[in-house]
Amino acid sequence: MAEPYLVVEHLTKVYERGHVVALKDVSFEVRKGEFLVIIGLSGSGKSTLLRCINRLIEPTKGRIFIDGVEITKLSPRQMRKFRRRIGMIFQHFNLIKRATVMTNVLTGRLGYNPTWKTLLGIFPRSDRELALRNLERVGLLEKAYVRADELSGGQQQRVGIARALMQEPELLLADEPVSALDPATSHSVMQYIEQMNQEDGVTVLASLHFLSLARRYGTRIIALKDGELVFDGAPEEIDDRKFKEIYGEEAEEVEIR
């Protein structure tokens, strides 16, 4: 097998305020092209883990390698450059509400363009064409010049995906991408992410609430509990006992179709 694409070694995150330990000595590897799903209860450290990988949050201890580069050693400037290769989508979409869909999608190219031009809102023609192609891909071409806050939740998340696509990423971090959406819309959004994974070969790390979604889309699952890695394996390996271990004794599995 090839070299692992992403390596997380002994990752620990302690929040100064309140001395909360969000991640405790978490280690795992991801190969290129995998669709890794992270499950766990709210507050188990899923979001922190994802944000450590593109260093939106600085890890307290441990090392992270992406494609052989130790990103935990990069200077802020180098890290900014590296982030272009890592797309990210969020639970609450995090779009510029008052701006058009087009502007939102173009922000995915900020790292590739000179600062002064982007400050004036100037993007090259090729970027604009790419933006339209990506919007067409997520089925929102006719919404290109509509304000982002006029779209439905599912549509907004698809704009988020288009923004990530603009970066032409190798890795996609998806932080609870469908938690704010209804079940039917969830699947449509998940399918766009799956498409990115299968057609563009983007490695995906997604945190998900529902085990049924994790089983349906993940090629591998890891589980966090109170900041510790408690499971790492294939989706089928999670049986009733494992499930209770991850989610606690009182938990019942809920299906989402």
Added chain:
Amino acid sequence: MATRGDRAAVDRSRWDRALDFLYFGSKALGKRLSLALLDVGAVAVLWILTSYVVIRVSTGEIGYTLLPWWLVALGAVEAAALWESFGRSFGHRVARLELRRADGGDPALRQKLVHWLLWHVGVIPVLPLLLAPPPHERASGLTLRPFTMEGRIPRPWWRTSTGLYMAYLALVSIVAAVSGTITWEDLVRLFTNAGATAKFWRSFLSPDTSIILRTVQALIVTVFMAMTATAFAVLVAVPLSFLAARNLMRGLIGRAIYTVIRGTMSIIRSIEPVVWAIFFLVWVRVELAPFAGVLALFVHSVSDLTKLYAERLESIDPGLIEAITATGANRLQVLRYAVIPQIVNPYISFTLYRWDINIRMATVVGVVGGGGIGQALFFYLKGNLWTQAGTVMLFIIALVWAIDYLSARLRAKLA
């Protein structure tokens, strides 16, 4: 466990125990002394207010006590002793304490009596409070404990001493306030002397047309004053607001800058623009000119806008900053695409609102010599030129109404 405890007691020197005693003693001193001071103070305030009302209503004079001061002091202390011994006093309420028997039961009458009698020797000379427990509590067998509602039926406020105290305090304060500010003669004049202002009101129907041109000119000066002050205030307040936003100013130096700016701004804001106008009139020595007024409005607007802008910055959604940062954008790009889109409309809205306030303030500032229509109004009022004053008022009303309407409409569009 028991043996360890015993050994510890033996091991500890006499000095240690003496220090312990003093430590607990000083803690008890602080607690009980503040209780006593609260209760004595509460009674004294009530007495002073009551006396004030009685003296004011009966003689029309201003006085604060009906009795000699030493007698009042003695009475307040005695009342506090009674209150703390026989009921749940104001101080007990504030400190959330209550007087209970050692076994947690309700105090018996005999215990209350002992507590009251020994209160005088325990609390008034202060020093006995250093004993833990102090003499009045030791002898009565009562102790102060954290108050709990457990196993009790709540009593309505009018059946508690503190409730009655607060009700009486509120009543007597209002009566004192009314009697201190309004006299009978004032009231009589209010209802019989309305005719004196007739000229003023009449001018609303038939304005003095000869001064219209001059008034409109003064009106324009007022609007210009407000615009100048607001425009320059925005230039200063926008950069300042970033330094005054808690979420952007992290770290020790950042927090220090934040504190200094916010502190200075709130001090500046607490001084009325009229006072600033007088201040600047003295400073720049321009009499009967709008410059001092503009400066006054400018200073006040900077502090107000900085606060409003900074609060808006503090409530921006951090998610968008994360999202834009995650694309590989640098700080300037994050500012342009994540921060500014969230603040630009509120900023414009606050600016309009402040401009609207400044027009009204410019009128007031003018009265002290800051120029514009306010100064014209003051000039006519001072010369008893009621008709002209009424005409000017008419224009002020029209202006304020129009600007109010305009800025409200614009702000609604921005929302």
